[in-house]
Amino acid sequence: MSHQHASAEPGRRPQADTEKIAEEREHAETLRSRLGLSRRRLFAATTGIAAAAALPFTGALAGAAHAASPGGGRGDVLVPPGKRGIILYTVRDAISRDPLSTSVPSGFRRVLEALADMGYRQVEFAGYRQHANAEGGADLETVEGARLLRGWLDDNGLRAEGNHGFIPGSWPLTAADLDRFKRTLEIANILGLGHVGTGNDPTNSAYKADWDVAAEKWNTLGAIAAEAGLKLYTHNHDAAYAFLLDSGPLDAQGRPTRSSGVRRLEYFFGISDPAVVHFEMDIFWAHVAQFRHRTYTAPDGSAQNDVFDPLATVLAREKRFPLFHAKDGTSNPAVTNGYDMVPFGTGDIDYHGFFAALRAKGFHNPMYEQDNAPGSDPAQSLRHSELSYRNMAALRR
Numbered sequence: 001m002s003h004q005h006a007s008a009e010p011g012r013r014p015q016a017d018t019e020k021i022a023e024e025r026e027h028a029e030t031l032r033s034r035l036g037l038s039r040r041r042l043f044a045a046t047t048g049i050a051a052a053a054a055l056p057f058t059g060a061l062a063g064a065a066h067a068a069s070p071g072g073g074r075g076d077v078l079v080p081p082g083k084r085g086i087i088l089y090t091v092r093d094a095i096s097r098d099p100l101s102t103s104v105p106s107g108f109r110r111v112l113e114a115l116a117d118m119g120y121r122q123v124e125f126a127g128y129r130q131h132a133n134a135e136g137g138a139d140l141e142t143v144e145g146a147r148l149l150r151g152w153l154d155d156n157g158l159r160a161e162g163n164h165g166f167i168p169g170s171w172p173l174t175a176a177d178l179d180r181f182k183r184t185l186e187i188a189n190i191l192g193l194g195h196v197g198t199g200n201d202p203t204n205s206a207y208k209a210d211w212d213v214a215a216e217k218w219n220t221l222g223a224i225a226a227e228a229g230l231k232l233y234t235h236n237h238d239a240a241y242a243f244l245l246d247s248g249p250l251d252a253q254g255r256p257t258r259s260s261g262v263r264r265l266e267y268f269f270g271i272s273d274p275a276v277v278h279f280e281m282d283i284f285w286a287h288v289a290q291f292r293h294r295t296y297t298a299p300d301g302s303a304q305n306d307v308f309d310p311l312a313t314v315l316a317r318e319k320r321f322p323l324f325h326a327k328d329g330t331s332n333p334a335v336t337n338g339y340d341m342v343p344f345g346t347g348d349i350d351y352h353g354f355f356a357a358l359r360a361k362g363f364h365n366p367m368y369e370q371d372n373a374p375g376s377d378p379a380q381s382l383r384h385s386e387l388s389y390r391n392m393a394a395l396r397r
Helices: 003-007 015-035 039-045 049-053 088-096 107-118 143-155 175-191 208-227 264-271 283-292 310-315 351-357 380-393
Strands: 085-087 122-125 159-163 195-197 231-235 247-250 256-258 277-282 295-297 303-305 323-326 328-331 339-342 365-368
Touching (some): 085 380, 107 143, 107 380, 122 365, 143 159, 175 195, 208 264, 277 283, 283 310, 283 339
Parallel strands (some): 085 122, 122 159, 159 195, 231 277, 323 365
Antiparallel strands (some): 247 256, 328 339
């Protein structure tokens, strides 16, 4: 409840409302000026996502593109300005595009500038390669390349929080893999990353024995990362929250065929070291798991139902989730995953409820991601990024 509303004089708007209206008018005027539109045309052009999609990328498109602010509240923001991030995989087409072929921002430097202009203050890398014609050349996964990237981050008031990069596949570690992993940590420190990780699950296996091996490897790598001042994290897809095969009759290869009802990644939570192994929940894929992985065969052969709760999983170990992928989806039970990916704030996943329920305020780093943001239109991924930023910023209690 707002005390300002209760005490405001009749006929006068509360100060918070007045300031919000002034801010919206200023943004609209900036948008109108940069697009060269009349006020009437501005209103028509910014009503709905479809109209916004018809406009060229300008760096000021998404201000009024969402018909309603998510959550509808007027209280504190749910994602503080300094925590609004994006994983660069979302705009991978722009980063990898030849800057000599288009006027749309291309290559790391220009894309980082565009994202900062939208309001983003955090990024997560998905590798360090770009088009060869972009400033700095194709491969920036070097000490010199990292220093160049760090300069562009600093110039634009951006902080890099993580990277989906190299995690050794072999175990035990080979000397070559250990050396490469240490180079990964060196580059991360030059960039100022707080975290290093991967876009993959610890293992794709359904079997307990393979998760035991994965935990041994991740505990070792996590300790090495911690010595370098970094948090090691793994990212989930829906299969990581499927049920572990850990009991029942064995198959021809001697592997269990039934489940005790423990989910794979939740088993991994218990056997990995909480001091050095951390997680990035992809909230979209967690909801896909909720849709897809609901039943298992118990040791006695009976079918059991258990609906996955992404929020409860985070709240049970909140400080182990420094990062989120804030990826939205529209419910579609007709498709395998149960959801179609859409820009953040335009789907059916309850991000207002999810972020409002978190207890460790200001701890988490949500990164907007949309796998299908790139399209035939070279500006599409940037336009979706701006729309998503505005919707993330609009989330209030």
